[in-house]
Structure formats: C-alpha cells, structure tokens
Amino acid sequence: EDKVVQSPLSLVVHEGDTVTLNCSYEVTNFRSLLWYKQEKKAPTFLFMLTSSGIEKKSGRLSSILDKKELFSILNITATQTGDSAVYLCAVAPYNNAGNMLTFGGGTRLMVKP
Amino acid sequence: GAGVSQSPRYKVAKRGQDVALRCDPISGHVSLFWYQQALGQGPEFLTYFQNEAQLDKSGLPSDRFFAERPEGSVSTLKIQRTQQEDSAVYLCASSLGSLWDFGPGTRLTVT
Numbered sequence: 001e002d003k004v005v006q007s008p009l010s011l012v013v014h015e016g017d018t019v020t021l022n023c024s025y026e027v028t029n030f031r032s033l034l035w036y037k038q039e040k041k042a043p044t045f046l047f048m049l050t051s052s053g054i055e056k057k058s059g060r061l062s063s064i065l066d067k068k069e070l071f072s073i074l075n076i077t078a079t080q081t082g083d084s085a086v087y088l089c090a091v092a093p094y095n096n097a098g099n100m101l102t103f104g105g106g107t108r109l110m111v112k113p
Numbered sequence: 114g115a116g117v118s119q120s121p122r123y124k125v126a127k128r129g130q131d132v133a134l135r136c137d138p139i140s141g142h143v144s145l146f147w148y149q150q151a152l153g154q155g156p157e158f159l160t161y162f163q164n165e166a167q168l169d170k171s172g173l174p175s176d177r178f179f180a181e182r183p184e185g186s187v188s189t190l191k192i193q194r195t196q197q198e199d200s201a202v203y204l205c206a207s208s209l210g211s212l213w214d215f216g217p218g219t220r221l222t223v224t
Contacts, residue, residue: 004155006155031211032211034213036215041217041218042116042117042204042215042216042217042218043156043204043215044215045212045213048211048212088155088156090155092211100146100158100161100169101146101156101158101206101213102158103148103155103156103157104155105153105154105155106153106154106155108153
C-alpha cells in the first residue's frame, strides 16, 4: 500500500523566517511527487518532481526530491502571512488503472506578522 | 478557462438523509477522482473514473457510498443514510495526463 508521511504536522513561524517541510514516501512504481498549497478551497499546484537532485524553484518556494532516500522537502524563504496554509505532498505511481494520487496528512503552516 | 467546479459548496444533512454531490470536471479531461478530506487530514482516495468507466472504487468506505459518471463528464457522488463520520470535505479532481486540477470541494456536515 502506498504511503506518504509529512512532518511536522504543524508549524508556527514569524514573517521573514525560513521553513522546511518534509515528505517521505513509500510507493510502488513511483512516477512523480507533487506539492500543493491548500487554503480554504481547492489545493493549488506548486511543484511536480520526477528526478532526484533537481531543484524546482518558484519565487520564494523551492523543492527537491531524493529518490534514493524516498523523501522531498519544500522550502519557503522570507515567509509572509499569505503563506499560511496547509501544504500537501502527494505521490503518483505508474498504474495501468489510472494515476491516483496518494496524499500525506499535510503540514499546517501559520505565519505570524 | 473554467476549472473544476463542485456543487453544492456546503451541505448540512441530518443523520440518515441521502445526499448527492456534483462534480463538473474540465472539459476533455478523461480521468476523474473523488477524495474525502476529514478535518485536519490529507485527502483520502475514494474512487476513480476513466471516461464513464469506474475503474477503481476501492476507497469507498461503505456500500452507502456510490459514484457515477454516466456520460463521461459530470460525476455524482451519492451517500445514502448519512452518518456523522461522513462529515468531511469531498474533493473532486480531473486529469488529462500527469497533472490534476482540483475543485473547491463540498463541505458536508452531518448533524
């Protein structure tokens, strides 16, 4: 059974801090790992990672995948209150029956002014 | 263009009532997924359609849950005889290829 574990469960920081969110996984026939940001609505896509060691970057957010150790991290630098959200990690396998995502439990980030 | 839409956005049901939740995927998206997200948890897979075919329903928690997509576009998730443990946000996602688009979810509260 595919499994995704995120840590920490929750995090409170102040504006300007840097945070690192962790995601470890066990999946048969790994295809990709995805990060989403979820506020009080639909999860919004951040990154999709398929190859080890290649950092993906978007503004203050960056992410990297380690396929040997089966984990990914999401970094947010110079945090802002608008970064407050639940960050979800999900993995997608190669699967003849479909590309179902398996999600972790999420990390709830609160950024205080 | 329009994203995935879901209706209603909020639903309050008394225990024992039947509910029907609707998902309108992005036009042309072959794959459609339903997820259940309990408070403070990540989304849990319920069921998957490829066009009108329901290829995986292994995540449906009981036979009170039923999903359909008769014409390969709009999908309905039906929950019969709702129980308090059914209270959650129900997310729909559609996919064409390797990216998924999520709807805003339906928040179901069973009282």
